[in-house]
Amino acid sequence: MRHRDGHIIDVRLCVSPLSGQDGLEWWVVCATDKALLPAWPAEATVAEPLLATLPLPSRLPIGVVIRDTHLRCIRVNDTQGSKDGIPVPKRLGRRLTEAAPGTEAETLEALMHQVLESGDPAINVDYQAFLPANGRSNRILTASYFRLDDAQGRALGVCVVSVDATDSRRARERLAILGEASRRIGTTLDVMQTGQELADLAVPSLADYATVDLAESVPLGEEPLAHLGPQGGHIPVFRRAGLASIHPGTPESLFARGEPVFVPPTSPFTGVLRSGKSHVEPMLDASPGTWLDHHDAARAEKIREHAMHSLMVVPIHARGAVLGVAVFVRTEDPRLFEEDDLHLAEELVSWAALALDNARQHLRERSAALALQHLLLPHRATGGSAADVAWRYLPADSHHGIGGDWFDVIPLSGARVALVVGDVAGHGINAAAKTGQLRTATRTLADMDMPPDEVLSRLDEQVTRLTEAEADPRHPAATTMAGTCLYAVYDPATRTCTMARAGHPPPAIIDPYSHVTFPDLPTGEPLGLAPAPFESATLELAEGSVLALYTDGLIEAHDQDTSAGMNRLRAALARPDLTLDDLCSSTVDTLRPKPPSDDATLLLARTRSLSTDQVASWQFPSDPAVVSRARTLTARQLTQWGLEHLAESTELIVSELFTNAIIHGNSDGNSDRTIGLRLIRHEMLTCEVSDAGHSHPLVRHPRTTDEHGRGLFLVAQLSRRWGTRHIPDGKLIWADQQLPTSA
The missing domain is CATH 3.30.450.20 (PAS domain)
Structure with a gap:
């Protein structure tokens, strides 16, 4: 444009239409010296081309x-x-x-x-x-x-x-939450803890308030129903396993963790249980006239009190069964639950359902293994006249499962008692079953009155046979059944204890002055690993000594070696002020690692001894003429004990056993051999006859025309039980008779 003084100037010119109230069109014209730059140039040198190139918003x-x-x-x-x-x-x-x-x-x-x-x-x-x-x-x-x-x-x-970026941001958040779920849900095999972990993860990442209710059969490890819901007017019992809120103390909840939960018969909860499908109420309606008002006034009041405005109810599925329901609620978060929120909730619940089912299956197997092991362990073990006993068996925790620890107290002839502790490798119901097999085999061998080293040798053979029977022909090395065992026999008549062990920790001996020692016994190889001979050792114990047999779960810890555990055991057992049962409890409580990773077993036996007036013994030459003398001495001893009513039957037993010993005891023709007779009065009246023979007698059923063979048959008829066992210089035949209660 031309200036009034005639020179040319550059201006910025802006012309814009303007609509007036009178319907006329007006124009606004603005001219500005280009040298005076405004905040934004009036011409479209920059802004207009930029905006002109923008595509339509819909594209x-x-x-x-x-x-x-x-x-x-x-x-x-x-x-x-x-x-x-x-x-x-x-x-x-x-x-x-x-x-x-x-x-x-x-x-x-x-x-x-x-x-x-x-x-x-x-x-x-x-x-x-x-x-x-x-x-x-x-x-x-x-x-x-x-x-x-x-x-x-x-x-x-x-x-x-x-x-x-809403969708991508929420997708990242969902992935992050699911990643957290893999780390935080299912950390234990406790169904109640898993339910709490689900609730804790959901708040506040997904909801302001969350609950997890499980069918009562789930925490008990029982099989859930295929479809939960009203059955004949009765709704299955639910228990609150998880509870979380953005408010301290979860004031929104009517029920605490572990309490039974009331489920309205007509509600979204029962609808979810019947159908197995999730229920979403983006706008929760708790106004009068709804299902809440009719069937659950207390819950309706809570909803109004805490401004619960959006709800999701998601079933917890596993293996075609519904384990419970998870509920998610928003209160202070103004957002309504959307489809993406439901998908996230269902993924979290699916993850939790897998963990819950694993925990339930483990609990079920653990309960079965524990029940089996409980049946296989002794319930009323007694040491009879030989010892007072106390024991503790503590299974491993829920994560590791039941182990293969076992123990037994087996009465033997002659007032003796066998004390056994063993440990089968592995956990679970298989270990419990193998434990039962070994315990049964041990009892059978004990009834045969074998010495401890022979018992372990036979057990080792049994383990090898069981392993071979279970072996997979394609992978024979993959099947193993190893175990350790300590077998001890205590004789109260001589106060001697004969022990042998197969890879097991040595016993502890507490003398009457509470000094604790660990005898140096031959170790032996664990059962089932390699054929190896076992050795026995015999110790003489002071009356009132305590034998402590235990498994490695009591002394082993991940941060200590075995010797340190044995020193801790030594200190725990040195408690003269405690009774035997209290000492057992105190020792286990002191030594048991927390959390335990293996079974722990402790068997204590306080030894007794038979007094001199409870035992009578004689030695006789191997001559038929001494039978009459043996009968006379037997009758005289029974009279001293006040057992005259047993004299006749005992004399017959002595006569038959002596005759058998004279006929079969000197097979080598050595006439200098003697025959021993011992009478023991304890819980039974035991009659023992020993000779130099090594052949085991057998009961025969003679024919009417036979002149011999009725001796042991008669002994079996007169006694409560009888048997035979090897002794260092021959064999011993014994017979027990029941004593009257007053005796």
Whole structure:
């Protein structure tokens, strides 16, 4: 344009239409000297080409905002308003803090000031939508901020380009939550703990309040029903396993953890149990007239009190059965539960259901193994006249399962007692079954009155046979059945204890003065590993000594070696002030590692001795003429004991056993051999006859025409039980007769 003084000047010219109230069209014309740069150039040198190149919002859902150097909005496309919730008329001509006051707007505006001053862009900045847009709230946007410069590099304003990142952000959050689920749910094999872990993870990442209710059969390890729900008017009992809230003390809950939960007969809960499908109420209605008002007024009051406005009920499935339900509620979070939230909840519950089912299966197997082992262990073990006994058996914890520890107290002939402790490798019901096999075999061998080393040799053969029978022909080395065992026989008549062990820890002996020692016994190889001979050792014990037999679970710990555990056992057993039973409890409580990783067994036996007036013994030459003398001495001794009523039967037993010993005891023809007779009065009246022979007698059923063979048959008829055992210089035949209660 030409200046009034005639020279030419460049101006910026802006012509805009203006609609008046009278319906006439007006024009606004503004001319400005180009040398005076405004905050934003009037011509479309930068902004107009930029906006002109933007595609339609429906084709490219990217929001664009252009702000001047005062950060006032100059240009904005419709897409931006549909995403962050600020409509275009409210945005134009205003700064962000004016259009949507708040802390987040102030933070973003400070960032734009920084971009305007430094020229450095800010890339991928996440922020939350300011106002609900298109009925959706809490949208997450990712924005990038760039400074716009003119040709001379002077700042013209800030351009903001944003995209909706809600879905990708929520997807990342869901993946993060599911990753947490793999680490935090199912850390134990406790169903109640697993339910609590699910509730803890759901709050606050998914809900403000969550509960997990399990059918009562699940914590008990029982088989759940295929479909839970009302059955003949009765709803199965549920128990609260998990409970979490954003508020301390979970004031929203009517039931504490572990308590039975009331389930309304007509409610979304029973509907979920019947159908096995999730139930969602984005807008929870607790107004009068709903199912809550009719069947659960207390729960309705809680819902209104804590402003519970959105609800999800998800069934907990496993192996075609419903284990329980998980409930998720929002209170302070204004968002409504959406389909994505339900998918996340179902994935979390599926993960928890797998852990719950594993825990339930483990609990069921553990209960079966524990029941089997309980049946296989002695219930009323007694040491008779030989010893007072006390024992403790503690199974491993729920994670490791039941082990293969076992023990036994076996009465033997002649008032003796066998004390046994063993440990089969492995855990679970298989170990318990193998334990039962070994205990049965041990009792059978003990009834045969074998010495301890011979018992272990036979047990080793039995373990080898069992292993071979169970071996897989394709992988024979994969099947093993190893175990350790300590077998001891105590004789109260001589106060001697004969022991042998197969890879087992040595026993502890506490003398009457509470000094604890570990005798040096031949170790022996564990059962089932390799054929090896076993050796016995015999010790003489003072009356009132205590034998302590135990398994390695009592002395072993992950941070200590076996010797340190044995020293701890020594200190724990040195308690003269305690009774035998209290000493047993105290020792186990002191030594048992927490948490235990193996079974622990402790068997204590306080020895007794038979007094001199309870035992009578004689030696006779191997001559038929001495039978009469033996009968006379027997009758005289029974009279002294006040057992005259047993004299006749005992004399017959002595006569038959002597005759048998004379006929079969000197097979080598040595006439200098003697025959021993011993009478023992304890809980029974035991008659023992020993000779130099090694052949075991057998009971015969003679024919009417036979002149011999009725001796042992008669002994069996007269006695409660009888048997034979090897002794160092021959064999011994014994017979027990029941004593009257007063004796």
